[in-house]
Amino acid sequence: MNNSQNASYQAGQAKGQVQEKASGMMEKASNVAQSTKESLQETGGQMQAKAQGAAEATKDALGMKK
Numbered sequence: 001m002n003n004s005q006n007a008s009y010q011a012g013q014a015k016g017q018v019q020e021k022a023s024g025m026m027e028k029a030s031n032v033a034q035s036t037k038e039s040l041q042e043t044g045g046q047m048q049a050k051a052q053g054a055a056e057a058t059k060d061a062l063g064m065k066k
Contacts, residue, residue: 001009
């Protein structure tokens with residue numbers, strides 16, 4: 001293998017390694033985004049339940065519940 005072929009081979013190896021690392025980073029970012037989405041949905045559901053509970057308590061206190 002001459003110097004030109006060796007340099008080309010090494011460049012290909014480096015490119016492959018960079019692509020593999022980038023792919024791994026993208027997968028991690030996707031996982032973080034999905035986890036964040038799920039956490040926000042859960043928090044939103046909890047807030048909605050608390051608001052509903054507060055509304056019911058207010059109706060009870062004011063005698064508006066039927």
